[in-house]
Amino acid sequence: MIDKTALLIILLLPGISALIGWILGRKNEGYRDAFNVLMTGVEFLLVILLYQRVLKEPIILFIPDIMGIGLYLKLDAFRYIFVLITTFVWFLTTMYSTQYLIRYKNRNRYYAFFMLTLASTVGIFLSENILNLFTFFEIMSFTSYALIIHDEDEYAHDAGKSYLGMAIAAGMILLMGLFLLYDYTATLNVSELAENVRDIGNIKYLISALIIIGFGTKASMFPFHVWLPKAHPAAPTPASAVLSGILIKTGIFGMIITVWTMMEGDLFISTAILVLGFVNMFMGGFLALFQRNIKRILAYSSMSQAGYIMVGIGLVGMLKKHETVAIYGTFYHILNHAIFKVLLFMGAGIIYMILHELSINVIRGFGRHKSLLKCVFFVGLLAIIGMPGFNGFISKTLLHHAMAEAHNMYHSMWWTLGEVIFTISSGFTVAYLLKIFIAVFMEKNEKYRGQYKEHIRKRAIFPMAVLGIVVILVGLKPNILLPLIESAVKTFNIDEHIKFNLYTYENVQSSIITILIGVFIYLGFVQMYLRKHDGNESFYINPSLNWFNLERDLYHPMLKIIFMITSAIFHFLDRIVVDMAYLGKAGIKALSGIQIRRERYRKPGNKDAIDIKHFIEDITFEFHSLSDVLGAICKNVNSLMYSLFMIAIVLAMVLVIMIF
Incomplete structure (x- = not known):
């Protein structure tokens, strides 16, 4: 009973805190900031305390007469992965926000919607009934919209319109899928879907397609990703961080439920997700190369990294009984991406706090003498490119092994093409991160000489330091997450375990070769084609602005x-x-x-x-x-x-x- 009460508290606490924090903020903003940090800390602590309980068996809570069919909540190891990373990131970004938003207007409104977005996001991950999930999904879309348009300038409102338009359209498509699902199966409970969908015929493909489009739009799935590169630069950096690190995962969560649970890894659906994952991976990385705004580069990077996760989702169905490596790699990358992407966004936010500018043509050379900021950002860079010793290496290596397993199983030229796309996309990641790092942290620019220490407080640096430590810790000791991921794998009726021996000569060599390919892309394409010189000044161009949009x-x-x-x-x-x-x-x-x-x-x-x-x-x-x-x-x-x-x-x- 205590565990069920804790489950309800985890769901309701952020929403109640949003109201109390808003009232406090009208009287004293310092009290409000401290209260929000405390409440997100308590939320994270409650989730930590449920860890051992969740590893043993799921926590289930049903409250009748809510939303017509009752509120059906469940916290198992699979859902715990998403809830854990959500509450952890929200706690750190709330602390970071107290520094970042000092010079912003409408701070009270921001924190209220920030906490409401946390409440709805946790509701999504806890929902065992898809109608409950859909309700929280739509609430999240509207509360996060308020974060995107926070600046209330023309660009923010334009980005907000794109975001909200895509969110509403995706929601209606998702709802149509749920109507059909209920009409044919008479249930929307996640645990009952597989058995009921099995016998409804080919209509299940239409239903799953509608649901995947609805969730995939939030996961920045091509071609419904158009809101992403507009929303991230428009929103305040802490909001951008959770948009990229967490809110994308709500779409991923829905896709996993649809493909792995409802469709039981159906080969046709898995193939479609796999292909779309490769498209996301490649297009996101390729478009990121051309961008000049750091947050827009990181936005397209999120699209590309979502592609890696989608490839993992598709591989689970393609590999059938050999899916263990793919599912481990998918879960690891869900966690790892949230950590290193939030770290990179926070680094960009530090720069914006000082200069109110994120174009690398303007801020080049700013970080050359900012040792701490340079160090922390470099850790995030090494993580996302898959450098051995950092967390990105673990998940990317596992996904690469899963692809190799599929290649051995099917012996098709298409898997060779997939291997090429995987490698080139990883090279793109290296190239666009080097573009940021060398321009901002390596080039000389005397006008930015000085540490600007008076602009930065410990409450902004501390969350970045924590994320940097986690990046290295998971990279060096991936077994830390193994008990949780093993329990999560069991929820999909997979009892096979894998032995972690990723730091082999072949794996390290493969990672280094990929990084070198990225360096060549940076030198041969970014520097030679995208960088121009005007006398003693150099600048980057973006030809993609005139391309088909x-x-x-x-x-x-x-x-x-x-x-x-x-x-x-x-x-x-x-x-x-x-x-x-x-x-x-x-x-x-x-x-x-x-x-x-x-x-x-x-x-x-x-x-x-x-x-x-x-x-x-x-x-x-x-x-x-x-x-x-x-x-x-x-x-x-x-x-x-x-x-x-x-x-x-x-x-x-x-x-x-x-x-x-």
Whole structure:
């Protein structure tokens, strides 16, 4: 009972803290900041205290009459991975925020929505019923939207529109998938999905596709990633850090439930996820090379790193009974990415706190004499590129081994192509991180000489130091996480264990070769093609700004065309409906007005004869309004509501066509 109460506290504490913190902030901001750090610390501590209990058996809590079907919460080792990293990162970023936001406006609003986002994110990971999960998923979209538009300038609002538009569209697609899922299976409980989906036929592929699109949009899955490179630079850095390190994982969490649990690693779905993972991995890294804003580089980097996780998800289904290495690599990279990516964002945030600028053309040379900042950022760089001795090496090596296993199993040229994409994408990671590090921390620029120590407090450096220590600790002793990951693997009915002997000559050699490839990409492409010189000054260009843009050149025109077509169709239908109504009304009125009175139309001297001439004249008079109504058919009546209905009808027709 105590464990179930703790589970409920973990869910409710951030939401209650958001309200209390907002009230405190109206009186004293120092008290509010201390309170928020304390509450996120308590949240993390409660999660730590549940560790041993979760390793033994799951904690389950059901509260009826909430959301119509009840609130069904579950904390097993699989979910614990996500909850642990979420509460850990939130505690550190909350502490970091107290320094970062000193000169920002609307701080009270920021902290309220920051804590509400934590509450909804934890709710997602604890939900055992997908309808509960969907509810928290939508709450998270709206609360995180407030973080993205925090600056309230034109760019922030534009980024917020992209984010919210994609979030709502993805949510509606996800909801359609859940409607179909419930219609065919009569359940939305995660533990019951596999057995019920097994026998519903090929409709399961449509259902899983809709759900994966809904979750994949949040996970920055191509081609629904367009919100990512806009939202990260717009949001304050602590919000960017959790967007990249944690909120992307909510989409990953949903994809894992769909592919591994609901579809039981179906080969077709796993192949699709694998291919999309390779696309994400390559495109994210390639586009990151061209960017000049550090946060936008890291945003595309998050897209690429999400690709590694998606490749791991796909490999689990492809490898079938040999999936152990893939699932271990996937879980390790989920944890590792959150740690080193948040560290890198915090490093970028330190620079922005001082200079209010993140373009490497402007801030180049800033970190040359900032020893501590340079050191911490370099640790993050070594982690993400997979340098031996750092945590990224562990997860990338495991994923690489899983790919090799799949290659041996299928003996196809496509796996050779996958190996090439994996290696080149890893090289891209090295190249774009070197672009940041050399420009900002190695180049000479005397105007930034000095340590700027007066701008930085320990509460900003401490979280980065902790993350740096964790990066090295996991890299040198990956067995620290092994008990948790072994228990998480068991939740998917996999009892096989792997022996950690990753620091072999072959693994280290492979990592070093990949890093050298990245160095060559940096020297041959970034330095030779993207870096230009103007006299004694050098600067980077970004040719990709003029390339085809999915949001600008496809999504916006496509939505405008759909709206114009549906508006024109319902413009016509609206005219017909309205004018036919007027016509019917006038016709009925005219007909009801005809009263044949024999006395009026009787011919003189003959009781039974009718004066036809007068009768026709009266009928003509009674129906004269009909000609006016017929003329009204040409009226131009337009209705936005009909246009929206038409969009819904078109989407429904497309869905029916897909079903049949």
